Amino acid sequence: MRTLAHGISPELLQALGWTLLHFVWQGAALAALFAVANSMCRRTATRYALAVITLTLMTAAPVVTFTGLSRQKGPAVRYGAQGASASAVKPVQGVSATARPSAPKPETPASQAAGILWFVEAWFLGVVLLSLRTAGGLFVIEKMRRKEIKPVVRELFEKCLVLQKKMGLERVIRYCECLRLDAPAVLGWFRPVVLLPARALAGLSEEQIAMIIAHELAHIRRLDCFVNLFQIGVETLLFYHPAVWWVSQRIRTEREHCCDDEAVALCGDAVKYARALTIMEEWRAAPSLLMAANRSPLSRRVVRLLGLDGTAGRFRVAGLAVGIACLAGAMLAGNAFLGVAHAALGGKASASQAQASSRAVVTQEQGSSSVIVVRPAKASTYTKSFASTEQAGKDKDKSKETGQSASSEANKKESYLDAMEAAGFKNLSADELIAMKIQGVTPAYVKEIHDLGMKPSAEEFIGMRVQGITSEYIRDMRSIAPTLGVDELIGMKVQGITPQYANEMRGLGLKADPDDLIGMKVQGITPEYVRGMQAIGFKPDTDELIGMKVQGITPEYVREMQATGLKPDIDSLIGMKVQGITPEYVKSMQAAGFKDLDADELIGAKVQGITPEFIEKARKHGFQNLTLDKLMALKQAEVF
DSSP: OHHHHTTSOHHHHHHHHHHHHHHHHHHHHHHHHHHHHHHTOOOHHHHHHHHHHHHHHHHHHHHHHHHHHHTSOOOOOOTTOOOOOOOOEEOOTTSOTTTSOOOOOOOOHHHHHHHHHHHHHHHHHHHHHHHHHHHHHHHHHHHHHHHSEEEOOHHHHHHHHHHHHHTTOOSOOEEEEESSOSSOEEEOSSSOEEEEEHHHHHHSOHHHHHHHHHHHHHHHHTTHHHHHHHHHHHHHHTTTOHHHHHHHHHHHHHHHHHHHHHHHHHHOOHHHHHHHHHHHGGGOOOOTTSEETTOSOHHHHHHHHTTOOTTHHHHHHHHHHHHHHHHHHHHHHHHHHHHHHHHHTTOOOOHHHHHHHTOEEEEEEETTEEEEEEEOOOOOOOHHHHHHHHHHHHHHHHTOOOHHHHHHHHHHHHHHHHHHHHTTOOSOOHHHHHHHHHTTOOHHHHHHHHHTTOOOOHHHHHHHHHTTOOHHHHHHHHTTOTTOOHHHHHHHHHTTOOHHHHHHHHHTTOOOOHHHHHHHHHTTOOHHHHHHHHHTTOOOOHHHHHHHHHTTOOHHHHHHHHHTTOOOOHHHHHHHHHTTOOHHHHHHHHHTTOOSOOHHHHHHHHHTTOOHHHHHHHHHTTOOSOOHHHHHHHHHHTOO
16 A cells, blocks of 8 residues: 555545545446436437447546546645544534434544545556456457468458448458457457458358458448447446446447448348357357457347347336436435545535535534534445346336237247247257247258258257258258268258269269268369369379369379370379479470480479579580489589
């Protein structure tokens, strides 16, 4: 405690302490005003603006309070000094001793100031700890920027540029792939980077990926990263007040709603976007300093996107009532705090304030002057109203029925639940039930899959439905590979493997098991490619085909190599392609006098850097008729 007090005047420390205490009722009052205003607004953008304005006012309130309190001149109190001598306490004229309620012994200025200083010390410690947490987050993000991201493929980058142009963004934005994250996010304030995880690229359709990217671009266009940074600063400085965290959370929620609206407006399909959010709910892993697409509660966003939020009106009424009650309590608490603070800082309270407060009033005589001390009764609580606002609305919603339409909707949900239980799902969680309903997993679909002898879990059913796997697709694929499992079916469907593709590959003499089909499809091996290889005399198996395709070996490349006189097998072709041996290189080596080189010798020469230019340089220095081994030895010795 002495460390913080050293070098700082006691008056400023008292002013700071009372400023922090004053913010207790100021923050409650501002949050209550926001709750009232928010309950009367229907537009998401307006609610977001109100929340940001409220948080800004919460930041300004302590500054204004500290400025006012620091200008008041009060008695200088030295910490650690002895308490002032007790003075006689007499009843105020006009109030009898029997009518006056008993009051506790007034605290001395020194003990009161010491308590304020302890409060300032605790606040400072909390600020330091939260600042360290923020610094750690910045360190993680910087490490991610330097080591864990790479640019996306050209095709996806061009699609991102098209979306960026549609949204009117002229800024330079990088689009990178990150293996660490599980959902798209925005990194950076002045040079933004949109991070697209490989998991999202593989698990979502192209249209859903476009919607998610549009969501992130909306964050950039709205400069949400700067607002998020401001929120973190306010949460760090005013961490002790629950109203600050509540308003900040409202900002984050409404911000995601605004970006959801922009993404749906740009791409035009709220249902598909809701399905994308449902899939990404299980991938939540993003630092708080990033703008991720799967922030805020999923179920509320999904219900809102699908237009099913029928309880919003009742929540607004409940929020209005609770906000007004909380505002009244905050103002009463503020009145009490003002009296105590003015007395502690040496201010004089007027007689009219003492009468209006209806508190115990005593006069303490010190020398020739007197100080009127207003001791408030029990202050009303305020913090619980913020935590209970949303719960009160939910309880009220559960206790009422709103006519035939609400009853009909409830019956529909109940019948869906009963049907799913009859299908074998008796212990579904709320999230699983919502996800299955959104993705279109119906009891009829469950029965069709069960009739095929498969028993997928709830998550597997969701994955199958997301990828569009039907009972007909399963039957057709099982006619080719009878032992297909759920994971294999999903993997094949994700890669676009159709029964026609599998039958054509099997008709060309290739194995049609799931792993081979997926491997070939990933590498872009088509029946035409296989026929082209077979037409020039090759009968590659699946692994050889994948190896050739990975290295970019085409039937044209093989024909050109054969035209030079080489007769390479598949392994030799792969080795030559890996080393960058082109038909032009082979022809240049033949023109330099090495006409009988086979594939292995050409690979060795290329690895050692033997080029026609090097051969010509050796001959200019008098080395004629050198063998390939001699040329390699000269190259290794770096003679030239």
